[in-house]
Amino acid sequence: MNFKGELDMKKIKLSLRIILSFIIVISLILPLQIESAEEVDSGLNLSHLDNKLSHIAGDGSHTLALKSDGTVYGIGASNWGQIDVSDWKDIIQVEASIRNTIGLKSNGTVITTGRKTYFQSWTDIVQVDIATSNIAGLKSDGTVVVNGLIDSDIDILSQIEQWLDIVQVDIRVNSIYGLKSDGTVVATGDSGQKVGSWVNIVQISSGVGLKSDGTVVTEDGLFSDDILNIIDSWTDIIQISANNHIIMGLKSNGTVVAAGEFLNGNSNDIKKFESWTNIVQISTGTDHAVGLRSDGTLVAVGESFYGQIDVDDLNNINAFHVPSLSGIESGNQIVSEGT
Numbered sequence: 001m002n003f004k005g006e007l008d009m010k011k012i013k014l015s016l017r018i019i020l021s022f023i024i025v026i027s028l029i030l031p032l033q034i035e036s037a038e039e040v041d042s043g044l045n046l047s048h049l050d051n052k053l054s055h056i057a058g059d060g061s062h063t064l065a066l067k068s069d070g071t072v073y074g075i076g077a078s079n080w081g082q083i084d085v086s087d088w089k090d091i092i093q094v095e096a097s098i099r100n101t102i103g104l105k106s107n108g109t110v111i112t113t114g115r116k117t118y119f120q121s122w123t124d125i126v127q128v129d130i131a132t133s134n135i136a137g138l139k140s141d142g143t144v145v146v147n148g149l150i151d152s153d154i155d156i157l158s159q160i161e162q163w164l165d166i167v168q169v170d171i172r173v174n175s176i177y178g179l180k181s182d183g184t185v186v187a188t189g190d191s192g193q194k195v196g197s198w199v200n201i202v203q204i205s206s207g208v209g210l211k212s213d214g215t216v217v218t219e220d221g222l223f224s225d226d227i228l229n230i231i232d233s234w235t236d237i238i239q240i241s242a243n244n245h246i247i248m249g250l251k252s253n254g255t256v257v258a259a260g261e262f263l264n265g266n267s268n269d270i271k272k273f274e275s276w277t278n279i280v281q282i283s284t285g286t287d288h289a290v291g292l293r294s295d296g297t298l299v300a301v302g303e304s305f306y307g308q309i310d311v312d313d314l315n316n317i318n319a320f321h322v323p324s325l326s327g328i329e330s331g332n333q334i335v336s337e338g339t
Helices: 003-020 154-160 225-231 267-275
Strands: 053-058 062-067 072-076 091-096 100-105 110-114 125-131 134-139 144-147 166-171 175-180 185-189 201-205 208-211 216-218 237-242 246-251 256-260 279-284 288-293 298-302 333-336
Touching: 053 091, 062 091, 091 125, 100 125, 110 134, 125 166, 134 166, 144 154, 144 166, 144 175, 154 175, 154 185, 166 201, 175 201, 201 237, 208 237, 216 225, 216 246, 225 246, 225 256, 237 279, 246 279, 246 288, 256 267, 267 288, 267 298
Parallel strands: 053 333, 279 333
Antiparallel strands: 053 062, 062 072, 091 100, 100 110, 125 134, 134 144, 166 175, 175 185, 201 208, 208 216, 237 246, 246 256, 279 288, 288 298
């Protein structure tokens, strides 16, 4: 198999793994109902819709939802225009940061809305990630491009330019990670060589790595001992979602485990994950998290300062004309970011 074929196969394998479970989450989408932290058993079934939810994502202030027809919807804060996505089309992935939203189009180009993102024209992009105003793009040839404040660091840029065989890119405020086709991980910025010993990795999320055997590893010095002690016992994990304060893991049986707490420190919200079942994708932000069930419904816990998980106003709106959601990726996924 030639290099391109091998890379494509790795991407397909990674995508399938992420899709089966796996850019929250946090929100809702079309006429689909997200459960509040107090009501985790509610939810609107979307199984009757032709254009179902294909991915959702969110950060600390807004949530996004991507439909299978390539349109995007958003709820929550829009003081920077971060949910002005009603005219977006042909989108295959969406991601959210606190003040920005980014969408990947089917033709490999990228679109953004929100606060200034220092964005320039890209082509041949197959996956994107965003943190604050930093944007990373994975190109079809396995190389990585970046934009934002992080690209003013010549040392970081020079290292990224040497990256090859990347199948997933993950970016934080001061760090960027690349998952290679051989299961190892490269990183630059604050993370440096802290992930250099990782092997057999199939997904990365904010300094956390999911291994092919269903266990989880973390970047040295990033999380507290309490969190590390909890995740050491995790097994059968098929997707992870993390930020600086919390790590979520989706198990192969459709249940969810978590370590840490939301930024607001409400430990009761974390306990709500214990009631989640039949989950196929998870996503977490700084203060809320969302799970996508196999029947097309959503469950959510956490704060809703800006209405990012308040979907009552959408209950009586046609599924094809709902406002907007953020942090969405293709393949029945949900994503939530807070960095």
